[in-house]
Amino acid sequence: MRRTALFLPVLSAALVALTPAPAQAPRRPLAAAVGSPLRSPANVARDRYRHPVETLTFFGVKPTDTVVEIWPGNGWYSEILAPMLREKGRYVAAGPLPRTSDMLTKLQARDATAFGKAQAVAFPAEAGQAGVPDGVADKVLTFRNVHNWRFGGADRAQAAFDAMFRMLKPGGVLGVVEHRLPEARDAAAEEKSGYMKESSVIAFATKAGFKLAARSNVNANPKDTADWPQGVWTLPPTYRLKDVDRAKYAAIGESDRMTLRFLKPK
Structure with missing residues (x-):
């Protein structure tokens, strides 16, 4: 949950389906990846809030997919996705360099077999940097990043969705998890609180060309009123107020x- 501006160059939970759900991802490889001893204990401790098996199943991630994760940060989902996709699929971490490549290098040093085939590219890609080519991804996933892009302005957030649309194959899936701002709140809170309205995220995706396929409440938390003194960073794991x-x-x-699943039309 970083307050970072984006500079772009160019199912145990209730489910509301808008279109028929895709075939469910096999749980065995995913469950094995989530249960792997390669994961850091600190990351495992957050599974109860992030629900990785249910979330990735909802997005339809399969071991044969090419998955691009946008702005993977410190690699919380990289620890799960890269080993799961190693044999039959492909995992690409797309984010600011060198931070993203450094994150993967650390994972590869931990276990070259599990993480060695993962690739880091730039997002956004500047001149001379490798990015994600158009039309190569089966799934594009981003976790708690839309607010970061929104800090750079609505146009920059829109550019991020436009870029994610281009990198997907026709029929591909965009999966988005984002801190939720109640719809009745002033939209100005999106510029500073770390929370986004669902309608705003859907609007960015729709303008890019996506179709909303389904929503899940798997990552919902009714205890969060989204009106904290230091925004979303008041809550764990950041605890910006420290001991207060x-x-x-x-x-x-x-x-x-x-938790939203979008489709790129065929």
């Missing part, structure tokens, strides 16, 4: 999150 009311925020847990 820490027990209160720990009891709330991590943020309420939308």
Whole structure:
């Protein structure tokens, strides 16, 4: 949950399906990746808030997919996706360089077999940098990043969605998880709180050419009222207020999150 501006150069939970759901991803390889001892204990401790098996199943991720993760940060999902896709698929981490490549290098140093085939590219790609070619991805996933792009302005957020649309194959899936701002709130809060309205995210995706396929409440948290003194960073794991009311925020847990699946039309 980084407050970073984007500079672009150029199912145990209730499910509301808008179109028929895709064939479910095989749970065995995914469950094995989530349960792998290669994952850091600190990341595993957050599974109860991030629900990786349910979330990736909802997005339809399969071991044979080419998956691009946009702005993977410190590699929380990289630890799961790269080993799962190693044999039959492909994992690409797309984000600011050198941070993204450094993250993958650390994982590869931990286990070259599990992470060795993963690739890091730039997003956005500047002159001379390798990016994601158009039409190569089966799935494009991004977790809690739309607010970062929105900090750079609506046009820059839109450019990110336009770029994700281009990198997907026709029929490909965009999966988005984002901190959720209640629809009744002033949209100006999106520029500083770390929360986004679901309608705003859907609008960016729709303008890029995506069709909303389904929503899931798998990452919902009704305890989160999204009106904290330091925005979403008031809550765990950041605890921006440090020890002030820490027990209160720990009891709330991590943020309420939308989980949206979009399709690129064939």
